[in-house]
Amino acid sequence: MFDVRERPNLVQRALLVGIYQEKAEEAEALDLIDELRELVSTLGIGIVGTITARVQKTNARYLTGTGKAKEIIDRAKELQADCIIFDNEISPMQQRAWEEDSGIAVIDRHEIILDIFDRRARSREARLQVDLARMAYSIPRLKRMWGHLDRQGGGGFAARGEGETQLEVDRRLARERIGRLRDELAEVRKQRATQRKERIKDGLPHLAIVGYTNAGKSTLLNRLTGADVLAEDKLFATLDTTTRRFEMPDGQQALLTDSVGFIRRLPHDLVESFKATLEEALLADFLLHVLDASDPRVYRFYETTLSVLQELGAGEKRSLVVLNKVDKITDPAWRAQLERHFDQAVMISSQTGEGLDVLMARLNEMLYDRVVRLSLRVPMARADLLALIHREGKIISTEYEGNDALVQAILPKRFLLKVEAFQVQEAQAPATPPSRKAGRKAAKP
Numbered sequence: 001m002f003d004v005r006e007r008p009n010l011v012q013r014a015l016l017v018g019i020y021q022e023k024a025e026e027a028e029a030l031d032l033i034d035e036l037r038e039l040v041s042t043l044g045i046g047i048v049g050t051i052t053a054r055v056q057k058t059n060a061r062y063l064t065g066t067g068k069a070k071e072i073i074d075r076a077k078e079l080q081a082d083c084i085i086f087d088n089e090i091s092p093m094q095q096r097a098w099e100e101d102s103g104i105a106v107i108d109r110h111e112i113i114l115d116i117f118d119r120r121a122r123s124r125e126a127r128l129q130v131d132l133a134r135m136a137y138s139i140p141r142l143k144r145m146w147g148h149l150d151r152q153g154g155g156g157f158a159a160r161g162e163g164e165t166q167l168e169v170d171r172r173l174a175r176e177r178i179g180r181l182r183d184e185l186a187e188v189r190k191q192r193a194t195q196r197k198e199r200i201k202d203g204l205p206h207l208a209i210v211g212y213t214n215a216g217k218s219t220l221l222n223r224l225t226g227a228d229v230l231a232e233d234k235l236f237a238t239l240d241t242t243t244r245r246f247e248m249p250d251g252q253q254a255l256l257t258d259s260v261g262f263i264r265r266l267p268h269d270l271v272e273s274f275k276a277t278l279e280e281a282l283l284a285d286f287l288l289h290v291l292d293a294s295d296p297r298v299y300r301f302y303e304t305t306l307s308v309l310q311e312l313g314a315g316e317k318r319s320l321v322v323l324n325k326v327d328k329i330t331d332p333a334w335r336a337q338l339e340r341h342f343d344q345a346v347m348i349s350s351q352t353g354e355g356l357d358v359l360m361a362r363l364n365e366m367l368y369d370r371v372v373r374l375s376l377r378v379p380m381a382r383a384d385l386l387a388l389i390h391r392e393g394k395i396i397s398t399e400y401e402g403n404d405a406l407v408q409a410i411l412p413k414r415f416l417l418k419v420e421a422f423q424v425q426e427a428q429a430p431a432t433p434p435s436r437k438a439g440r441k442a443a444k445p
């Protein structure tokens with residue numbers, strides 16, 4: 001009936017509906033409806049009203065009771081809405097029932113998020129993943145998307161086999177398309193795996209930025225590594241994974257990965273489809289969990305990210321909470337509250353640079369067992385070793401004695417074998433962790 005891809009253009013006047021059951025869920029429901037408003041606006045759809053309703057009696061046909069359903073439909077008509085958008089997940093059957101009874105399009109949050117991903121996807125991998133998630137979402141709703149499939153196939157392959165109903169044709173085409181998408185994705189992923197292997201060979205410590213959408217993850221990556229990832233004040237600006245090298249204050253090199261953000265009620269199909277993209281982040285040694293500290297919903301954002309990480313099997317990974325956008329905090333009491341709640345966190349502003357030195361020092365601390373501090377006596381003839389230390393570590397001081405260079409240096413442990421023979425006995429102690437800034441608490445062991 002409605003082509004999902006064209007729906008955002010077809011509908012202009014949305015009525016948003018959030019349903020909850022327990023009184024205790026009211027605050028969250030209101031909060032979620034606000035977020036849905038943001039998501040819907042992102043697609044350029046106008047909003048004519050919102051309803052948040054507590055429903056105790058439900059009816060399988062509608063998700064709500066019949067009375068409430070009639071009330072919502074009447075309200076939609078009164079507002080001349082051309083679509084109803086549910087914050088809750090509605091089954092294909094419920095969707096059909098609402099559409100039949102109201103005569104207008106009925107959409108849910110999942111579909112809105114899918115549409116946003118669809119618009120944002122640029123790389124081949126992201127495109128394939130979004131298409132796959134969309135197909136999985138659409139199969140049970142196939143009656144509604146014939147036109148879309150038809151166009152995808154270029155028209156020709158939609159020929160009906162003998163005795164096949166239109167719906168059966170649709171289902172078959174959809175399954176075939178899913179198969180093709182999976183094959184293509186497998187190909188793209190093979191390339192990614194090769195790149196990853198290269199990096200693992202490098203043995204560099206690997207940090208990944210994770211967090212709620214719009215928290216400032218890409219801005220932080222750009223700040224720390226000089227990368228040029230698109231960072232914008234919109235939901236899901238990033239759908240790809242970017243990994244860059246950066247250098248810590250002690251000269252140690254590390255890798256930093258930025259990836260797609262999370263949101264509450266993230267469609268499971270999308271999580272599934274984007275697993276490979278996220279894998280890059282999930283394989284990291286540490287996670288930087290970035291939060292928008294200026295947003296009053298920060299605690300819920302934190303919980304959401306934790307639960308998506310859990311779903312992805314990375315719930316237990318070592319992580320550091322990074323409270324970003326502190327430049328936007330105007331209320332000192334709020335800041336103090338956050339500091340108490342996230343007592344291990346670092347407060348930064350990726351925009352102004354505030355707190356980045358503290359963050360760096362903390363990262364150094366977390367990774368310091370990966371490096372050693374060395375005193376070496378290197379013959380001039382071994383300029384290659386000096387070059388290696390220069391490239392992979394940091395030379396703290398150099399003195400010359402005859403034909404030897406006396407070098408104090410910090411080097412990643414993995415190069416120890418190469419220089420061991422030139423070590424001078426007295427200073428073999430490991431690098432001291434960098435001193436903490438006053439007032440900050442210790443990193444989690």
Ligand SMILES: Nc1nc2c(ncn2[C@@H]2O[C@H](COP(=O)(O)OP(=O)(O)OP(=O)(O)O)[C@@H](O)[C@H]2O)c(=O)[nH]1
Pocket residue numbers: 211212213214215216217218219220230231232233234235236237238239259260261262324325326327328348349350351352
């Ligand atoms: N005031 C302020 N704004 C910031 C800060 N960090 C990021 N922003 C802004 O917040 C918005 C979102 O930043 P991004 O870096 O795109 O956020 P993200 O987490 O990568 O978001 P997605 O990729 O959409 O998940 C942009 O408009 C940034 O300029 C900060 O420390 N202070």
Ligand SMILES: [Mg+2]
Pocket residue numbers: 217218219230231237238259
């Ligand atoms: Mg981003």
